[in-house]
Amino acid sequence: MDNLNTTLKINEIFYSIQGESTYAGLPCVFIRLTGCNLRCTYCDTEYAFYDGDINNIEEILSKIGEFPCNLVEITGGEPLMQPNCIPLIKTLLDADYAVLLETSGSIDLANVPEGVVKIVDFKCPSSGMEKKNLWSIITNINPEDEIKFVIGHREDFDWAVEKIQLYGLDSRCEVLMSPVHESVGYETLSKWILDSGLSIRFQIQLHKHIWSPESRGV
Numbered sequence: 303m304d305n306l307n308t309t310l311k312i313n314e315i316f317y318s319i320q321g322e323s324t325y326a327g328l329p330c331v332f333i334r335l336t337g338c339n340l341r342c343t344y345c346d347t348e349y350a351f352y353d354g355d356i357n358n359i360e361e362i363l364s365k366i367g368e369f370p371c372n373l374v375e376i377t378g379g380e381p382l383m384q385p386n387c388i389p390l391i392k393t394l395l396d397a398d399y400a401v402l403l404e405t406s407g408s409i410d411l412a413n414v415p416e417g418v419v420k421i422v423d424f425k426c427p428s429s430g431m432e433k434k435n436l437w438s439i440i441t442n443i444n445p446e447d448e449i450k451f452v453i454g455h456r457e458d459f460d461w462a463v464e465k466i467q468l469y470g471l472d473s474r475c476e477v478l479m480s481p482v483h484e485s486v487g488y489e490t491l492s493k494w495i496l497d498s499g500l501s502i503r504f505q506i507q508l509h510k511h512i513w514s515p516e517s518r519g520v
């Protein structure tokens with residue numbers, strides 16, 4: 303296998319229940335890469351901005367191989383900040399893992415290999431990062447990919463609906479919305495979705511209900 307000596311800075315690798323996306327509820331191995339180009343107001347993984355250890359891909363494969371699981375999510379931070387994320391994805395796909403890639407909507411996706419499921423988290427106004435959204439990447443979003451909006455208030459919801467309609471996002475792939483933790487009530491967001499008449503999938507951060515919201519490595 304090529305790329306085994308290629309290195310990445312890894313914040314943590316852990317095995318847990320997938321908390322988000324249409325894969326929510328499934329056992330999943332998470333590879334959290336260090337670094338992020340954004341600074342969202344509600345970020346719950348600031349510990350991933352700088353901390354981490356250099357691992358080569360052979361070491362990463364060895365660590366994830368300890369878990370009885372074929373589903374792997376590469377997350378961050380922003381994993382695509384590290385160019386060697388691309389060879390990592392290729393190696394995992396070659397090793398027959400099902401691979402999810404959680405990425406903000408601010409990084410070009412043209413080099414991301416076919417076969418990985420991209421979960422693209424476009425940033426709503428309450429994140430403070432709205433201007434970083436790179437809307438041109440929607441041409442690289444495939445039907446098996448997913449688009450996520452994290453909703454902090456009603457203005458975020460209306461903004462997201464406008465973008466869904468402007469770019470026809472719901473005809474490209476699954477569109478999900480989740481509330482910023484403890485900012486918008488579940489019933490409130492559910493009602494907004496129902497009233498919109500759009501086929502938006504409501505989701506919660508399941509792992510924050512299984513374990514303490516402050517827990518790491520879950």
Ligand code: SF4
Nearest residue numbers: 338340341342345379
């Ligand atoms: S993109 Fe994710 S990791 Fe980066 S600041 Fe925003 S919430 Fe935090």
